[in-house]
Amino acid sequence: MSARRGPARAGARRSGAPAREGGPGAGAASGAVTSRAGEPALLDVVRRRLAETGAEPTPARVAAALRAHGRLLGDSAVLGVVEALRSEMVGTGPLEPLLTEPDVTDVLVTRPDEVWVDRGRGLERTDVRFPDAASVRRLAQRLATSAGRRLDDARPWVDARLPDGTRLHAVLPPVAVGSTCLSLRVVRHKAFSLDELVGAGTVPPGGESVLRAVLEARLSFLISGGTGSGKTTLLSSLLGLVGPEERIVLAEDSAELRPDHPHVVRLEARPANQEGAGRVALDDLVRQALRMRPDRLVVGEVRGAEVTDLLAALNTGHEGGCGTVHANAAGDVPARLEALGTTAGLDRTALHSQLAAALDVLVHLVRDSSGNRRIAEIHVLSRDAEGLVSTVPALVWGEYGFLEERGAGRLREMCERGMRRPGGVQAGRAHGSGLPSTVGSAFPCTAHEEAAL
Numbered sequence: 517m518s519a520r521r522g523p524a525r526a527g528a529r530r531s532g533a534p535a536r537e538g539g540p541g542a543g544a545a546s547g548a549v550t551s552r553a554g555e556p557a558l559l560d561v562v563r564r565r566l567a568e569t570g571a572e573p574t575p576a577r578v579a580a581a582l583r584a585h586g587r588l589l590g591d592s593a594v595l596g597v598v599e600a601l602r603s604e605m606v607g608t609g610p611l612e613p614l615l616t617e618p619d620v621t622d623v624l625v626t627r628p629d630e631v632w633v634d635r636g637r638g639l640e641r642t643d644v645r646f647p648d649a650a651s652v653r654r655l656a657q658r659l660a661t662s663a664g665r666r667l668d669d670a671r672p673w674v675d676a677r678l679p680d681g682t683r684l685h686a687v688l689p690p691v692a693v694g695s696t697c698l699s700l701r702v703v704r705h706k707a708f709s710l711d712e713l714v715g716a717g718t719v720p721p722g723g724e725s726v727l728r729a730v731l732e733a734r735l736s737f738l739i740s741g742g743t744g745s746g747k748t749t750l751l752s753s754l755l756g757l758v759g760p761e762e763r764i765v766l767a768e769d770s771a772e773l774r775p776d777h778p779h780v781v782r783l784e785a786r787p788a789n790q791e792g793a794g795r796v797a798l799d800d801l802v803r804q805a806l807r808m809r810p811d812r813l814v815v816g817e818v819r820g821a822e823v824t825d826l827l828a829a830l831n832t833g834h835e836g837g838c839g840t841v842h843a844n845a846a847g848d849v850p851a852r853l854e855a856l857g858t859t860a861g862l863d864r865t866a867l868h869s870q871l872a873a874a875l876d877v878l879v880h881l882v883r884d885s886s887g888n889r890r891i892a893e894i895h896v897l898s899r900d901a902e903g904l905v906s907t908v909p910a911l912v913w914g915e916y917g918f919l920e921e922r923g924a925g926r927l928r929e930m931c932e933r934g935m936r937r938p939g940g941v942q943a944g945r946a947h948g949s950g951l952p953s954t955v956g957s958a959f960p961c962t963a964h965e966e967a968a969l
Contacts, residue, residue: 638887733934741881768816821860
């Protein structure tokens with residue numbers, strides 16, 4: 517796994533810039549600002565002076581600005597001011613050391629003196645500090661500008677993708693009470709391999725065989741789970757297993773998927789501009805993706821009207837499509853999709869009819885109290901006498917791997933049927949896996965009596 521670089525938002529850091537000391541509490545705003553050279557009032561003096569001329573904060577210019585206001589500081593203090601100001605213009609200031617850590621997934625700023633980080637083990641409070649609330653606001657606004665978005669009193673929140681792929685969300689006061697709230701989600705530039713997810717405990721022992729079988733059989737599936745449960749991470753890994761001869765078309769609200777695959781087309785939604793024009797919604801992208809000859813249609817997150825277009829596509833020959841959806845439990849997914857379909861004008865009966873025909877498998881992820889992400893269950897779908905769809909557990913994570921539940925027979929049957937199709941057979945040969953070692957005998961599991969669905 518390669519180390520991630522911190523977001524270089526507004527330009528590259530110059531090689532001649534003074535190096536900052538490492539560590540979460542280092543950086544310009546947590547080191548220099550604690551000294552006299554970094555006092556907020558002093559920084560404001562220099563900031564205003566440089567803003568008048570539009571000059572870059574070089575040591576000579578900072579010293580001149582200080583002299584003009586009757587402030588004389590030594591060389592080290594002047595360099596502290598230079599570094600503090602540069603951190604406001606380039607990079608992410610005091611957050612930079614956190615964002616360069618390879619295991620960090622999220623950095624959250626609640627208040628100037630309250631910065632949290634997630635390294636995959638749940639949230640941890642750090643020693644990083646901002647000098648004041650104004651500095652958090654300035655950073656949020658600069659990052660929004662680098663993403664081509666507006667963030668001000670008239671539009672006090674923003675959700676955007678930064679140039680390096682990092683996901684930005686920020687809310688300004690008074691909507692955010694007390695101080696600007698800033699959330700940064702780091703996107704890996706290279707997806708985890710399935711073996712890495714097995715090693716990390718996200719996929720149970722032997723579970724990779726089941727996931728490969730689902731892909732090779734070209735079954736349509738959704739990955740469900742709560743916020744931060746690892747849905748995008750798992751989906752990126754699985755897409756990397758798709759045969760190289762297949763064309764993957766991604767439609768995302770914010771481009772986060774990074775599959776390790778040679779043929780990927782990425783489409784990203786766009787909000788309206790300040791005049792209210794130019795919006796491109798996710799359902800627009802799904803319709804455009806269908807015209808781009810996808811072998812695999814992928815919706816990064818199903819969260820609105822695009823559910824109708826996705827289900828329609830999966831019902832018209834686009835096998836092997838997939839996506840993610842927010843849900844607290846696997847059994848909640850049909851109701852969640854029903855609610856989304858209602859917003860698009862699709863009635864309940866029609867939604868369940870399309871859902872039953874379009875979707876084959878549901879993979880549900882959880883995040884436990886210690887922050888570990890893992891696949892909890894794999895479900896198949898069943899339709900009752902009234903035509904309503906529900907989920908049926910096929911495999912659940914037990915002590916030694918997946919345990920078979922009553923839907924396991926249905927899952928095995930769908931995989932076998934898919935592998936017998938020409939496309940499925942080719943995919944199976946390409947990856948060198950056969951179905952007898954996928955569901956059932958490959959796992960150290962306890963088989964439960966299978967009920968007819």
